[in-house]
Amino acid sequence: MDRLRSDGQTVMFVTIDGKLAGFIGVIDPIKETTVAAIKSLRALGIKVVMVTGENQRTAEAIGKKVGVDQVMADVLPQKKAKIVKSYQKEGRFVAMAGDGINDAPALALAQVGIAMGTGTDVAMNSAGVTLVKGDLVGIVRARALSDITKNGKWWIKRSCGPTAKANHMTLRMGVYEHCIF
16 A cells, blocks of 8 residues: 555555455546646746645655646645745745635635646636646646736737736736736
8 A cells, every 4th residue: 555655656545345355446547748847837936835634655656756846635625725824924025826615715815826627627716727738737837828917018908707806917926817828
């Protein structure tokens, strides 16, 4: 079981008639572009933290494979929102990426909530940005687009979404107002 978790697999127990019969390991494949996206974000000086409900051993194995700066594991949904708040209290600008119902509160609290388009509607409705392909490279692209708009080279008006925040809305991590990349 520990060997499976050390490989980044989630272990599920199998029971028959209420008695443990065995266990299996499953793993979500890591997208080919994930490592490069994380390297690009880190090269921009962005601290990349993986916050997950996965157990510590599995999370650390995945975090090591993809090259994040820090791993926070065994995190329940309400704790994700508290983590966002704690970074904000430290004066940090927080961008949160997620794909599930469990991520929605943290996505809504972050200065930039980034939903994976391959995830749940609740996550997409809670975030300001949706990455259609659910690929972290979209975060790098959104950041680059934000830098262009921030530097005044061109503006994207509030035509990206329905909420009425401002006519010209840009943030450091991407164009806000629920734009889809």
